[in-house]
Amino acid sequence: MKIFFIGCGNMGEAFLKIGLEKKVFTNNEVVVFEKSSERKKYLKDTYSITIAEKLEDVQASEVVFLGIKPQNLEDLLIQRFEGKIVISILAGTRIVKIIEKFVGAKIARAMPNLGQFVKQGMSGIFFGTTFSVSEKDFVKSIFKAGGEVLEVDKELDLDNITAISGSGPAYFFYFTEKLIESALVLGFSKEMAEVLVRQTFLGSAEILNQYKDDSVADWRNKVTSRGGTTEKAIENFENSDFEKIVLESVRAAQKRAEELGA
Numbered sequence: 001m002k003i004f005f006i007g008c009g010n011m012g013e014a015f016l017k018i019g020l021e022k023k024v025f026t027n028n029e030v031v032v033f034e035k036s037s038e039r040k041k042y043l044k045d046t047y048s049i050t051i052a053e054k055l056e057d058v059q060a061s062e063v064v065f066l067g068i069k070p071q072n073l074e075d076l077l078i079q080r081f082e083g084k085i086v087i088s089i090l091a092g093t094r095i096v097k098i099i100e101k102f103v104g105a106k107i108a109r110a111m112p113n114l115g116q117f118v119k120q121g122m123s124g125i126f127f128g129t130t131f132s133v134s135e136k137d138f139v140k141s142i143f144k145a146g147g148e149v150l151e152v153d154k155e156l157d158l159d160n161i162t163a164i165s166g167s168g169p170a171y172f173f174y175f176t177e178k179l180i181e182s183a184l185v186l187g188f189s190k191e192m193a194e195v196l197v198r199q200t201f202l203g204s205a206e207i208l209n210q211y212k213d214d215s216v217a218d219w220r221n222k223v224t225s226r227g228g229t230t231e232k233a234i235e236n237f238e239n240s241d242f243e244k245i246v247l248e249s250v251r252a253a254q255k256r257a258e259e260l261g262a
């Protein structure tokens with residue numbers, strides 16, 4: 001099957017690179033359509049894939065991987081793509097918009113996240129129409145090559161996925177930043193604060209990774225002895241309505257995802 005990447009920037013390249021590495025497709029099966037000649041040269045030289053000179057060349061492929069920015073969808077010329085597959089990772093762009101550009105196509109919409117860059121991605125995926133089992137497997141394999149995949153059965157669920165795992169890495173980095181800032185207030189140098197916090201979170205994430213069947217709360221309880229230091233910190237989080245802040249923030253992201261898709 002030939003797979004045609006339209007827009008191969010940060011995200012597209014991550015999927016291209018990992019897909020080749022994990023042999024989801026071979027370089028002979030990949031065609032890339034990009035904007036700038038610099039980018040085309042870089043992608044051709046790095047991955048030995050074929051570069052398309054015009055969008056119409058898409059007709060020789062069975063699958064499109066759409067990796068442009070949502071605002072660039074308008075620029076694409078309408079293609080007839082009956083029965084073929086389009087995989088879109090465009091945040092907030094609903095299937096009804098994508099089908100206008102790829103008439104008759106079967107559309108799969110996915111919401112990946114930043115973890116894809118380190119093969120620890122989390123992607124939500126929605127199949128907009130009936131896909132055969134092998135077609136679904138192929139689409140999922142592109143995302144599974146760089147992480148986990150969760151299929152949802154309503155397109156609107158992708159807005160919820162966006163608010164949890166799509167934006168999730170930023171929540172994690174935000175909390176990391178705040179703990180680093182706190183370490184600075186306690187008098188540590190920047191280097192010391194960074195190493196203390198980064199290694200702590202790396203270790204905690206690795207525990208979640210290695211002990212997938214254990215509950216997160218159990219692990220938290222292991223470091224929260226009665227009358228101890230951690231208990232005091234957690235008490236303070238709870239008294240400051242941390243839970244409410246997290247939920248409200250997630251709801252704000254979800255609402256914005258809905259607005260962008262409207």
Ligand SMILES: NC(=O)c1ccc[n+]([C@@H]2O[C@H](COP(=O)([O-])OP(=O)(O)OC[C@H]3O[C@@H](n4cnc5c(N)ncnc54)[C@H](OP(=O)(O)O)[C@@H]3O)[C@@H](O)[C@H]2O)c1
Binds near residue numbers: 008011036072112113
């Ligand atoms: N980054 C994330 O964490 C994340 C997560 C989930 C979903 N997404 C989605 O992933 C998509 C790509 O994001 P990104 O960060 O990879 O963006 P990006 O780095 O800007 O990549 C988009 C690429 O498409 C090219 N392009 C623009 N218009 C084109 C056209 N008409 N034909 C062919 N190529 C075109 C751009 O070229 P120029 O730079 O020359 O314009 C650029 O190289 C977005 O829709 C975003 O919503 C991203």
